[in-house]
Structure formats: structure tokens, C-alpha cells
Amino acid sequence: MPDLLLELFSEEIPARMQGKAADDLKRLVTDKLVAEGLVYEGAKAFATPRRLTLTVHGIPARQPDLKDERKGPKVGAPDAAVQGFLKATGLASLDEAKIQRDPKKGDFYVALIEKPGKPAIDVIAQFLPVIVRTFPWPKSMRWGARSARPGALQWVRPLHSIIATFGMETEEPDVVHFNVDGIEAGQTTRGHRFMAPDEFSVRRFEDYEAKLFAAKVVLDSARRKDIILADAKTLAQAQNYELVEDQGLLDEVSGLVEWPVALMGSFDKDFLSIPDEVIRATIRANQKCFVVADPATGKLANKFILTANIEASDGGAAITAGNERVIRARLSDAKFFYDTDLKTKLEDRLPKFDQIVFHEKLGTQAERIARIERLAAEIAPLVGAxxxxxxxxxxxxxxxxxxxxxxxxxxxQGLMGKYYALAQGEDASVAAACEEHYKPQGPADRVPTDPVSIAVALADKLDTLVGFWAIDEKPTGSKDPYALRRAALGVIRLLLETGVGISLRVLIQEAYFSVLLAFQYGSYYVFLRQLEGFSFATVTCHFRDKEDRFYARLDRSSPVFICEAKDEKERYSESSVTFASHLEHNYNLLKELVSPDTLAADLLSFFADRLKVQLRDQGARHDLVDAVFALEGQDDILMIVRRVEALAAFLATDDGKNLLAGTKRAANILAIEEKKDGRTFAGSPDEALMTNIEKHLWRTIQSTVVEANDHVRNEDFESAMETLSTLRSAVDSFFAKESGIKVNADDKAVRENRLKLLNEIRAATRAVADFSKIQD
Incomplete structure (x- = not known):
């Protein structure tokens, strides 16, 4: 079957757009082929700085013929209906239609429409110009004398030529004739801009790719990447260095060249006094060059590797020298910035944060730092910091x-904080936390291990989560502008991978308290203080001015203002309307926040969903997470995961499977009877009403619950599961046909007693999980 070759040749396409453009071209063309009934065998798209190319093979030579039967009006219908039918079907008269008889509904006309398929080359010629004109570039431009005309072509860069050929592999292909804004499709292209600029003719893809390579163009971006990486490594190894690989930079550089040539340059050793990361960022961002390291020290060497787009006659000396000049200037700027930064201590920069707003409803960056500091201090003892x-x-x-x-x-950011902290003599743990408190930022990012870093990282992420939850700015659907899902996954990974067992609810409450702390409105501050434990039922707000003169107390349960002097012996006349209005303003702001109990419940549910995602990616069952979270007070991520792991191992055994089946049977019977009676069957059953089998089950439950709970308190979930397995035989005996036990006994007292026994089975398993949430 015939193949299609399409090339769109233009000025340089930005590297960041090339990959998506190639995918879009493939998608648009192949979707249209399928829509026209031309089902192809395979397609592949390519992109270089100056061309988009698509090859589609195995296309049918023509569309299939279509036969359609269209039902018309009844025989004897009004003339208007008949004329509409003839016009819609293209029939000259009713003589060309057939009559279909229906004894019930009556006779009606039917048109048999046959539409012969068109040659594929004609179909392609119709839709390719539309695709070119409507191509979805992020940005496009118009150019030349034709650009002022209505409907002028817009393209990412000026489009110069189009190749479009179609034909069998063994035959000379035909040109797909079409025109786009004066550019005629043909079979002529150009090679490398400098080394092979002349035009040449191509036929099909194999011929096209080979001639391009001869004309110093490597069409496949993956092949260009391999060449760049291999040549760069060879250059580095030749001087006993190692290439510092950078996949993002490699992707970008491969989109800047059609004929990659790796060259090595150098810079002054004095610049090595700058942190390696600054050198790498400078060279990468400004010149798109790779850096190399000394394998003996692991530090950067004063060398870099650039990728040229030409085999220069001087071996690349001029190109290398030009890059060295620019890099020298850029590194000089970087060194000036770094040396300037070292002259000011980190804490001396903090006052500027008073003028920088973090979020209009969450205060300034200075207030956020104060919240993180307070919350981190609360977390520190919990993580051993x-x-x-x-x-x-x-x-x-x-x-x-x-x-x-x-x-x-x-x-x-963060990394430089570590360097500056070390330079001013801060403790190593403090410096490390400056860098690591942002981590982990993704599933591949490392998790900090220093306790100080863990405490600050948890505080930073929890402040973000609780703060935005408090002002009701939660993620919705695919929208997550404040990266709250990433923050939650970061908290989960911090707790799991560092083995820290902490109540999330307590952390959320502490973070909520910090979010409400130290808001400034006008000339007054608002402080919140807990009264009894951390119950949110009664929270008192304390207000005072900047001089700490006025003091007032406001109970959240009622807007009653009690104004007192700091020294209770004195009274101030200002404690009147003006001061009260500030208090009322702050009080109204506080009332707009999501209530703390609602926030805690909702945010814990959010953590549960994130944990399910995390565990599912690791192959765990999400229903087991539901089964553990269904228990009251389950807010310790580490313990939840350990329960889930133990539960999964238990359910993989015969004892686990059978106990699950028995427990679910008991739960189902209970659910039916509780609904029927409109009540629950809580309370201990009466042994006097039991058979021997029931007594054995009841006594097994009692001993099992005590022992299982002991294991749970000791966080030994494997032993708790093992203890639960002893219930299996007793439950099996209870439900066995041979037992003769009928739950819904005729005797009401016996029935109620047996339902209580089923409730005890259900309750016993809840020592480790809610078995009703587990899928069979």
C-alpha cells in the first residue's frame, strides 16, 4: 500500500515547541485519514530546528465505496416532504427510490445512495492545506508582502517549502498537489543551512532521510541526542573528566542543531570559588553548555562542552572562543552576585519580608516565617530535633x-541558603535545613534525614496546606495552583521514609493555631491562645497595639469586648468605640475562616486520598487504606501504612480470607436486621442463652480482643493479625450447617442474643481494621 511523506520546511522552530509540534502533526494527519476511511498501518513524526516531517505508511490507495439506505416519507406524503427527500438524497425523481412495505406503519420510500470512494491522494490533497493553515502553534507570525492580506498564512516562523509525496514503495511516488498561501507542495527540500544549502529532490521517506543525512541533517532527535551525549562524554574522558549529564539540557540542545558537533572550552579557575551549582546554572541558562567534573574530587572543573551546528574549518576554535568570552562575562556577574550576597547576613535580610505579601488572606512572608518557626518548634521534639x-x-x-x-x-533557592548559612558560621543542621525544607518536591526527589530538616520541612508544608484550607482555597479537579497535592505527598513521604510516627490531627491543629497567630490589621495585632488543651470549642483572641498598651479579650463564642490595660490598675479611655471597631473587624475576619474542626476532618480525608495514590503506585490495595482509615482516630500515617501492610499479608492467607468472609457474612446479616428493627445490637450477649458452639465463639472473641488490642497498643500489627486468625475456626463453626444455629431464631431473646454475638465478631476485627470496607 502507498506511503505518504510530508515535510514542512521553515525558519528555525523554537526548541521548546518542536516535540509537541511533531506530535500534533502526526495526530492531525492520522486522525483525518481515519475519519476519511483511510486506515493506515503506521506513522512517525520528526522535528529539527528547520523542519517538521511526517511519514505514514500502509495507506489504502483509495477510500472504500459507501452504500447507504436512507428512509424517506410515506407513500402519498405531501409534495413538500417528497421534494425535501429528493433534495437530501440527490435523487432526480421518486422513480429512483424503492418502496418498502410495512403492514403496520404503511409503505414508505427508501433511497439507496452509493458513494464511490475517492483516490486517497485526492482526499489527502484536500485536508493537508487546512491542517497547515490551522496548525496549533503556541505562538505564530505573519511575514512578507502577503502578510497584510486577509487570511494570510500564520506559522511559527516563515514557511519556505512543502514536500508531499504519495505512492507505492516499488513505484515512483506522485506529488500531492496543493497550495498554501502561494507555496506549492512538491518534492524538493534543502539540507544544512551552511554546509549543504542547495536544493535536492526526494521521493519517499527512506530516500529523504538518507539524502538529508548526506546533506548534514540528522532528522531523528533521538539520534541527535545520542550523538551529542556520546561525543560529549568522549571529549570529557579524553582529559580525565566526567560529563555532568543533564537530560533537560540535552533535550533542548538537540532542538537547536541539525548536525551536532561537540566542542570543549574552558574558563578561569578563579571562578571555581563560586558554588558548583551557580557555575552550572550560569553556563546552562546562558550558553546551553554542559559542565564537567573532576572524578577525583567530585567538584566541577574549569571546562565546559558546547554543541555547535557546523563542522568549522578551524576545528571550532572561533566558536569555542566566542562561547568562552560570553561565559567569562556571565561568570563574572555570578561571582559579583555571590560575593555581594555574602556581605549581608541572612537574618539581616528578614525585615524586607514585612513588605512582601505571601497571600492577601494569609499575611506577609514575615508572618509566614513566624508561623513556620513556631510550628517547627512544636514538631522538633516529636522527630528528635x-x-x-x-x-x-x-x-x-x-x-x-x-x-x-x-x-x-x-x-x-534553598541550596544557596545552605551555602550562605555555612559561610556565616551556622550549625550544619541549620544550613542543611535551609536547603532541605523544600524537599521532597516530587516522587523522585530525596527525603531529608536530618531531624532539624524534617521538622522544618513538615512545618513548611503543613503551614501551606492548613493555610489554604483555612481560606477555602483547596484543589479542584485538575487545578492545583498552590501545589497542595505535592505538599501533602511530601508530608506523607517525610513521615513514612523517616519512620516518624506523629498524629496528623495534632499537627493540623498546631498549624491552624499558627495560621491564626500574629495577623496585623491597621495598628493592632491579633493573637489567639488556647484555653483548655487544644479544644477549638473555646478560643480567646487577645488584642494589643504595637506599644503593647491596650489589652482586650474576645471570646469567639460571642462578640463581647472586654478592654483592659496591660497593668490592670490602670484604665484607658481609648478602650471605647475606636478600639472596639478594630476588634470587631478582626473578629469578622476570623469568622470567615473555615472552622478548625471542619478543616481537620477535610484535610485528613485529603491526606487519605493522597496516601491511597501513593500506596496504589506501590502496588498496594486502596480498599485496605479505607478499611484502616475507617477506624476512629487513625491519623498516624506511619502506623496506617504498617496496618495496611500487615492486613494485606493476613488477607493473603487462608485464615485471613475465611475470616473476612465470615465477618462480612455477620456484617451483612446485622445490617439487614438492624434496618428491619430500626436499632443496633450493641452490648454483651448472655451466655445463658448460648449453645456450646456460641459459647466457644464468645469466649474466643473475648480473649482475642484483649490480646489483639495489646498488640495494637505495642504497634505490633503482625501479631495482632495472627491473634485475629484464631477467630477463624470459631466463626466457621458458628456458620457451619452442622451447628444447626439459626440467627433469626423464633425465640426473640435468642435472636437478639445471636445478633449481639455477630456484632461482637464485627467489633473484634475492628481492633485492626473495618473489614466491611475490604473488597472481596
Missing amino acids: DVEKTKRAAKLCKADLLTEVVGEFPEL
Whole structure:
């Protein structure tokens, strides 16, 4: 069957657009082929800086013939209906229609329409111009004298020529004739802009690809990447260095060249005093070059590798020298930024955060840092971190956002904080936390192990989650502008991979308290203080002005203002309408926040969903997560996962499967009877009303529950599951036909007693999970 070759040759296409453009071209053309009845065998698209290419093989030579039978009006219908039928079907008269007889509905006309298929080349010639004109570039332009005309072609860069050939592999292909804005499709293209600029003719894809290569164009981007990587490694190894691989840069560079040539340049050794990451970011961002490292030290060498698009007659000396000049200037700027940053301590930068708003409803960056510092100090003892070091790290962790280097290279935030902290003599744990508190930022990112880093990282992510939950800015559908799903997964990974067992509810409550702490409105501050434990039922707001003169107390349960002086012996006349209006304003703002109990429940549910995603990606069953979360008070991620793992192992055994079946049978019977009676069957059953089999089951349940609960309290979930397995035989005996036990006995007292016994079976398994949530 024939093949199609299509090339759209233009000026340089931005590298970031090439991959999607190739995919779009393939999708648009192949979708249209299928829609026209031309089902193909395979297709592949390519992109270089100056061309988009598509090859589709195994296309039928013509469309299939179509036969359609269209029902018309009844015989004897009004003339208007008949004329409409003839016009719609293309028939000249009713003589060309047949009459279909229906004893019940009456006779009606039927048109037999035969539509012969068109040659595939004609169909392709019709839709290709439309695809070219409507191609979905993110940005496009018009050019030349024709650009002012209505309907002028818009393309990412000026389009110069089009190849479109169609034909059998063994025959000379035909040109698919069409015109786009004065550009006629043909079979002529050009090679490399400088090394082979002349036109040449092609026939089909194999011929096209071979001639392009001879004309110094590597069509396949994957092949260009392989060439760049292999040549760069060879150059580095020749001087006893190692290439610092960078997949993102490799993808970009391969879209900048059609004939890749790797060259090595150098820069002054003095620049090696700058952190390696700054050197790499500078060279990468400005010149799209790779850096190399000394394998003996692991530090960067004063060398770089660039990718040229030409085999220069001087061996690339001029190209290398030009890149060295630019890199020298860029590194000089970077060194100036770095040296300038070192002159100002991190804590001296903090006052500027007072003027930077984090979120209009969540205050400034300074207020956020204060929240993180307070929350991190609460978390520190729970993860074994030094409280003072944790507070210091939390205070400094965002300071590098105001440095010159991070302003130039935002991707280095956190990392530069570590360098600056070490340079000013901070503790190693404090410095590490400045970098690691952002981690993990994705499933492949590492999790910090230093306790101080863990405490600050948890505080940072929980403040974000609770803050946006409090102002009702939760993720919706695919929209997550504040990356809250990533933050939740980060908390989960921090807890799981560091083996930290903490109540999420307590952390959420502490974070909520911090979110409400230290808001500033006008000249007044609002502080919240817990009264009894951390019950949100009664929270008192304390207000005072900047001089700490006025003091007022506001109970959230009622807007009653009690204004007092700091020194209770004094009274101030200002504690009147003006001050009360500030209090009322703050009180109304507080009332707009999501209630803390609602927030805690909703956010825990969000964590449960994220945990299911995490465990499902690891091959675990999400229904087991539901079964554990269904128990009251399950908010320790580490313990939940351990329960899930133990439960999965238990259910893989015969004892587990049979106990699950028995428990579900008991639960189903209970659900029916509870609905029928409109009541639950809680309470201990009476042994006096039991048979020997029932007594054995009841006593087994009692001993099992005590022992299983002991194991759960000791966090030994495997032993708890093993203990539950002893229920299996007793439950089986109860439900066995040979037992003669009928749950819905005629004697009402016996029936109720047996239903209570079923309730005890259900309750016994809840020591480890809610078995009703587990799928069979």
C-alpha cells in the first residue's frame, strides 16, 4: 500500500515547541485519514530546528465505496416532504427510490445512495492545506508582502517549502498537489543551512532521510541526542573528566542543531570559588553548555562542552572562543552576585519580608516565617530535633529568596541558603535545613534525614496546606495552583521514609493555631491562645497595639469586648468605640475562616486520598487504606501504612480470607436486621442463652480482643493479625450447617442474643481494621 511523506520546511522552530509540534502533526494527519476511511498501518513524526516531517505508511490507495439506505416519507406524503427527500438524497425523481412495505406503519420510500470512494491522494490533497493553515502553534507570525492580506498564512516562523509525496514503495511516488498561501507542495527540500544549502529532490521517506543525512541533517532527535551525549562524554574522558549529564539540557540542545558537533572550552579557575551549582546554572541558562567534573574530587572543573551546528574549518576554535568570552562575562556577574550576597547576613535580610505579601488572606512572608518557626518548634521534639536549632533554621530558611543569586536563578533557592548559612558560621543542621525544607518536591526527589530538616520541612508544608484550607482555597479537579497535592505527598513521604510516627490531627491543629497567630490589621495585632488543651470549642483572641498598651479579650463564642490595660490598675479611655471597631473587624475576619474542626476532618480525608495514590503506585490495595482509615482516630500515617501492610499479608492467607468472609457474612446479616428493627445490637450477649458452639465463639472473641488490642497498643500489627486468625475456626463453626444455629431464631431473646454475638465478631476485627470496607 502507498506511503505518504510530508515535510514542512521553515525558519528555525523554537526548541521548546518542536516535540509537541511533531506530535500534533502526526495526530492531525492520522486522525483525518481515519475519519476519511483511510486506515493506515503506521506513522512517525520528526522535528529539527528547520523542519517538521511526517511519514505514514500502509495507506489504502483509495477510500472504500459507501452504500447507504436512507428512509424517506410515506407513500402519498405531501409534495413538500417528497421534494425535501429528493433534495437530501440527490435523487432526480421518486422513480429512483424503492418502496418498502410495512403492514403496520404503511409503505414508505427508501433511497439507496452509493458513494464511490475517492483516490486517497485526492482526499489527502484536500485536508493537508487546512491542517497547515490551522496548525496549533503556541505562538505564530505573519511575514512578507502577503502578510497584510486577509487570511494570510500564520506559522511559527516563515514557511519556505512543502514536500508531499504519495505512492507505492516499488513505484515512483506522485506529488500531492496543493497550495498554501502561494507555496506549492512538491518534492524538493534543502539540507544544512551552511554546509549543504542547495536544493535536492526526494521521493519517499527512506530516500529523504538518507539524502538529508548526506546533506548534514540528522532528522531523528533521538539520534541527535545520542550523538551529542556520546561525543560529549568522549571529549570529557579524553582529559580525565566526567560529563555532568543533564537530560533537560540535552533535550533542548538537540532542538537547536541539525548536525551536532561537540566542542570543549574552558574558563578561569578563579571562578571555581563560586558554588558548583551557580557555575552550572550560569553556563546552562546562558550558553546551553554542559559542565564537567573532576572524578577525583567530585567538584566541577574549569571546562565546559558546547554543541555547535557546523563542522568549522578551524576545528571550532572561533566558536569555542566566542562561547568562552560570553561565559567569562556571565561568570563574572555570578561571582559579583555571590560575593555581594555574602556581605549581608541572612537574618539581616528578614525585615524586607514585612513588605512582601505571601497571600492577601494569609499575611506577609514575615508572618509566614513566624508561623513556620513556631510550628517547627512544636514538631522538633516529636522527630528528635534540637528545638533551638530548629527555630533558627525555620527563621532563616526563606532568607535566600532575597539574595542576588536566587533572584537570577530561582531554581537555586534553598541550596544557596545552605551555602550562605555555612559561610556565616551556622550549625550544619541549620544550613542543611535551609536547603532541605523544600524537599521532597516530587516522587523522585530525596527525603531529608536530618531531624532539624524534617521538622522544618513538615512545618513548611503543613503551614501551606492548613493555610489554604483555612481560606477555602483547596484543589479542584485538575487545578492545583498552590501545589497542595505535592505538599501533602511530601508530608506523607517525610513521615513514612523517616519512620516518624506523629498524629496528623495534632499537627493540623498546631498549624491552624499558627495560621491564626500574629495577623496585623491597621495598628493592632491579633493573637489567639488556647484555653483548655487544644479544644477549638473555646478560643480567646487577645488584642494589643504595637506599644503593647491596650489589652482586650474576645471570646469567639460571642462578640463581647472586654478592654483592659496591660497593668490592670490602670484604665484607658481609648478602650471605647475606636478600639472596639478594630476588634470587631478582626473578629469578622476570623469568622470567615473555615472552622478548625471542619478543616481537620477535610484535610485528613485529603491526606487519605493522597496516601491511597501513593500506596496504589506501590502496588498496594486502596480498599485496605479505607478499611484502616475507617477506624476512629487513625491519623498516624506511619502506623496506617504498617496496618495496611500487615492486613494485606493476613488477607493473603487462608485464615485471613475465611475470616473476612465470615465477618462480612455477620456484617451483612446485622445490617439487614438492624434496618428491619430500626436499632443496633450493641452490648454483651448472655451466655445463658448460648449453645456450646456460641459459647466457644464468645469466649474466643473475648480473649482475642484483649490480646489483639495489646498488640495494637505495642504497634505490633503482625501479631495482632495472627491473634485475629484464631477467630477463624470459631466463626466457621458458628456458620457451619452442622451447628444447626439459626440467627433469626423464633425465640426473640435468642435472636437478639445471636445478633449481639455477630456484632461482637464485627467489633473484634475492628481492633485492626473495618473489614466491611475490604473488597472481596
